[in-house]
Amino acid sequence: MDLIIRGGRIIDPGHFDGEADLYINEGRIAALKPGGGTGEAEKSVKVIAARGKIVAPGLIDLHVHLREPGEEYKETIASGCRAAVAGGFTAVCAMPNTHPPNDCAQVTEFILERAQSAGAARVYPVAAISPGLAGKGLTPFYELAAAGAVAFTDDGLPVANSLLMRRALEYARGAGCPVIAHCEDPLLSADGAMNEGPTATRLGLRGIPNVAESAMVQRDIALAGLTGGKLHLAHVSTREAVDAIRIAKSQGVAVTAEAAPHHFTLDDEAVCDYDPNMKMYPPLRTAADRDAIRQGLADGTIDAIASDHAPHSSIEKQLEFDLAANGVIGLETSLPLALKLVHDGVLSLPRLVELMACHPARIIGVPCGLQTGMPADITIIDPDAVFTVSADNFRSQSRNTPFEGWTLKGRATTTIVAGRVVFALDD
């Protein structure tokens, strides 16, 4: 035996929920012994005391921009992976809009090599739908999947061409992967800097209407219905999109969706001071949209919480609001903000584990769970640890968080990947 996690509340949705000791050997789960909490271990065995803590399957963030290759001044694969494990994530999905983009097997392999040598979180590359993210053709899905890509997306540059989206859903079905859609009608969102509505009107900023997202969500759901392809909707931000997904699921369409912590925590009033760290795409919406996202997370309409971690330096952010880049970082605040939903009574803890571990794993087709024989990817969470968010303490290279100075309750204390402790919070 290499490691024993003793006395925590183990939450492995669908399999086990209760106090137990978890035994890990050679990178895998060796045994789960209910009750537990005491007993002698051999001197050579590392023991983690987890009483009062949650022991969950490793969290997976489906939507992360690691910026390497090409924009290493914002984030590298190594710094992003260190931020991930500090935030409790054992794995992240790397979006393809790098320079060059991940549109060929060489880039996919490069990402995996860098992740390997970083030795922190696992990285699951998501490859581009179209070469150069140009929306003009298909990348070699089969070759990319063989190299390690788990899904396809042109995130950041929505697929405006409906025929290309149809073909991508069909072709990805052959490669056994989902297509991740960043739903946006670029003509409706053109030049918008924030959510369209009374706040934008008062602030004199150009607005992005909800329909810029929901019209494309409707289109892509219809295309998923037509093709039988697996559709995953990125960063859902509007109540209309949540409604559309709810209906599609009731009709048996193979659609899944994620929501970002900033969208279930903040609303567009937060822009009032023209703070560029409140600028992201899709934008912060109204309180009604935020509440619809929370409801969708609670009732199963939305399957996953994903951060859309988007590092930018002061070069892109310390600017006039409408000129500043879209995006905020989220790896190191995602779990605490999700736990806030638990403390506020929106989610149960098992539901949180589903949203942040089981469902993300199922969407990209990777193993997840704490049953004997499974890879020992584990997140230990102290749900009551109070801390103040300070970007200066982040492992991420960038500082563009909208939550600076917030006091949050609950965070990861230990992150274990393949049986190895890759992050431990020093008390």
Place this chain on the structure above:
Amino acid sequence: MGGMRHKHILDMASLSDADIRMILDTAVRMKEISRRPIKKVPTLRGKTVVQFFYEPSTRTKSSFDLAAKRLSADSLSFSKATSSAVKGETLLDTVQNIEAMQPDVIIIRHGSAGAPHFLAHHCEASVINAGDGMHAHPTQALLDLMTVREKMGRLRGLDLLIVGDIAHSRVARSNIVGFQKMGAHVTVCGPPTMMPIGIEQMGVKVAPSLDDAIGGADVIMMLRIQKERQAQFLMPDEREYAAVFGLNLERLQKASDDVLIMHPGPMNRGVEIAPEVADGPYAVILEQVTNGVAVRMALLYLVLGGK
């Protein structure tokens, strides 16, 4: 009377009705200076006023320039063409460079909403917003308030009708806020494509037709319409705009007998306003320009500690 509580003049929303009254009263005193044979007082001698114009403007810039000169302040202006903005320097860099020269007041016009607020966060000098994107143009609203108060003797209870592209207009936004603070009622009118979503939440009434709205107005403010709007499908052409939303003599017959016609300029004669209306007895467009200098003198004086 106490002085100004505000270091910066960023928008009408951050001024109270008492602030506005003090600014207008001070502007009346300043206007008197402009009527003297020697239009200069030494009040701000030794003070430095820097103007940054990231958007073209002749009238606002020269108005501020005259205001500074009449109070004996040194004034210096940069416009986008002559400043480092064309070299890709960020706003923050530019401001920090200017700050190093210790100006007392920075006046900024910028195409981005919130740019003056950004500046105010990052510099020691007083910042006066001379127009930021579609957001605010407080000095315009103040000169409009001054003009109406001067002509009508009051602001409370008046009905202001603003006509045109409300969505893209900082003049409309600042006047909506300013006139309401002073107890006036505001109605807006224009093609639905130019009505921003949620405008009712700023407390205004939206009138679908100019013909219906015109009779109830004490003051009509016509906004400049921009040709580029056709490309964004906001209107078919200027001919139709003039026919439906333009202020011409025929339409003016429906207005009250002592109505005031205002325009922030520059005008498109024959589009939003017919020449006979612009030059007619109800128009106070040139008084607006005169009062603009007085209001800007008052603001420079007040932000620099005058009472």
